Amino acid sequence: MKICPLYLNGDWLVSSPFEQVINPATGEAIAQVSTIDRARVAQAIADAHEAFQSWRKLTGKARGMFLRAIADEIENRSTEIARTMTLENGKPLAQSRTEIAFAVDHLHWFAEEARRAYGRIVPQQVDGKRHLIIKSPMGVVGAITPWNFPLVLAVRKAAPALAAGNTIILKPAEQTPLSAIALAECVAAAGLPKGVFQVVLGDAPEIGQEFLQNPLCRKVTFTGSTEVGRILIAGAAQTVKPLSLELGGNAPVLIFDDIDLDRAVEGALAAKTRNTGQSCIAANRVYVQRPIYEDFLEAFTARMKSLKVGDGLEKDVDIGPLIDDAGLTKALAHIEDAVARGARALCGGKRFGDKGFFIEPTVLADVPDDALCTQEETFAPVAAISVFDTEEEAIAKANDTIYGLSAYAFTADLDRAFRLAESLEAGTIGINDGVPSTSICPFGGVKQSGWGRELGSEGMDAFLETKHVSLGLQI
Ligand code: NAD
Secondary structure, three states: OEEEOEEEOOEEEOOOOOEEEEEOOOOEEEEEEOOOOHHHHHHHHHHHHHHHHHHOOOOHHHHHHHHHHHHHHHHHOHHHHHHHHHHHHOOOHHHHHHHHHHHHHHHHHHHHHHHHOOOEEEOOOOOOEEEEEEEEEOOEEEEEOOOOOOOHHHHHHHHHHHHOOOEEEEEOOOOOHHHHHHHHHHHHHOOOOOOOEEEOOOOHHHHHHHHHHOOOEEEEEEEOOHHHHHHHHHHHHHHOOOEEEEOOOOEEEEEOOOOOHHHHHHHHHHHHHHHHHOOOOOEEEEEEEHHHHHHHHHHHHHHHHHOOEOOOOOOOOOEOOOOOHHHHHHHHHHHHHHHHOOOEEEEOOOEOOOOOOOEOOEEEEOOOOOOHHHHOOOOOOEEEEEEEOOHHHHHHHHHOOOOOOEEEEEOOOHHHHHHHHHHOOOOEEEEOOOOOOOOOOOEOOOHHHEEOOEOOOHHHHOOEEEEEEEEEOOO
């Protein structure tokens, strides 16, 4: 079986113990990946600090050229990287290709933004002074990423961090390290100086603590569950380490009776089933206005039944496996709980096949507010649907959660669209749009879905310090 090295200070290191990577479509191991201990992570931070001294001095334009070179490498290898991503994550091959295209677009966006780390000059209010506001890179960044979008979420951190003049150490999820290693290969081929970008793997809590406690690591950026986010916040308190946190979601979808039914069905379907329902912005709760409730249930269920489930490498598959047995067990428990509380299962509800971690696309109607699938992220192609009467009721239900990453609404009423945009408590709101993310706009959560924003021009700010330089002048 293939043994994968880690990318440390410009070298490839094979180091045991190895961690197995499992193909979720078969449950079989496909690779072994090296791991390192905390002391070696500390060495990586020291090397990144050394590399920072010269990387920060490059112009934004020069750093942007490196990002473009990484993007070119990824594009040239996209067929092979897409296959790797599908093998380790399970997502349908077409969606792996989309993720790669998205990552390439992020790199292009931040290559451009690298030239625009603007400060400003503030007019003085006393004679003999001038005030400059300048933006400086922070230093070494520790990045921790999840398995559900193994390439794009790493690039979403690495591209702006590098563009801003920082160096970065990436700790990918143990389920999907191969996409991160492919990214490191592209970084190496693009000729970035040693130590500017590194990949580590090992005991996740230990690596997290090293990032938080090592004084040379100046920022920690994390995407993952709210639960782990809370652990990092507690750890960061000791060293007052700046954190960016992209955490869990519980996205509502509101469907009003003025919308064209097909448009609502297709939008909700995209928001629910992309990445096999394992997206932080996946539709988790669908609320439909009473006059179209039964029609929506019928049309949506027909579409869910039409989805092809299978190994992501097979042609035309829409729904791949869930990431692991724990993900499958959780989704089945959510279905069982909803049905026990009175929900109607309109399709699916069971495990699919006898190998890997597949689940049938599932529609649950009349799901009560206290069901687990309404309260927590289900992270599966399980649609929890219920009815509402008024706009006020729909907004109250949508906001009745500790999370606030994304929300969706389908309506043909422009006034209502603006009311929803202003009252829904979420960092990203898709109105008549089931796929709202883009490189050019900020992404992040409110409430317990996180701190800070990625992408857009805000994505660079997350990796820049703002300094005020006050000049005393005799002029
Ligand atoms: P997770 O929190 O279990 O793991 C995420 C990463 O944190 C992994 O690399 C893991 O190894 C690491 N980790 C685990 N324990 C740690 C610790 N104590 N200290 C430091 N690192 C630790 O999440 P997951 O299951 O991989 O991903 C799914 C979650 O991520 C969902 O909640 C999803 O909503 C969220 N997510 C959020 C976004 C976003 O942009 N807001 C995007 C994708 C996923």
